[in-house]
Amino acid sequence: MQLTHIDAAGDAQMVDVTAKQVTHRIAVAESYIEMKPETLQLIVEGGHKKGDVLAVARIAGIQAAKRCSDLIPLCHPLMLTSVKVHLQPQLEFNRVLVTATCKLGGQTGVEMEALTAASVAALTIYDMCKAVDKDMVIGGVRVLEKSGGKSGHYIADQQA
Incomplete structure (x- = not known):
């Protein structure tokens, strides 16, 4: 297996997607931010x-999804057609689960945009709550699902 962002000489490169078909592409990513129960309660009650x-x-x-190519050097600038970010407080785990879904019709996938959206949403919660809880932990950043393009449909923890 060869890394696509490295050329034969070992130099970093942006992948050439010129010849790829335009297809409907979707990626879903998640992250979470764990915190003290009282911090989560403050968020849920809107008392911050x-x-x-x-x-x-x-x-x-x-x-963040819209600015992904400005943050990650070899990402293509994409014309996203949809970005949805869902934040679900999970009181039983003292955390907020972040799920980001990105879509477009294009020549390259949107996994990095979904991962960036999920990460930055969690970072924003950290930034807004750090004055009351410095022990928050961000984790679980991963792609849950992606479809479109020649690699087919991927679902985390499953054979697709």
């Missing part, structure tokens, strides 16, 4: 002095 933490994190995740 900085405002609606989940709303701000959702917008940050959407913006």
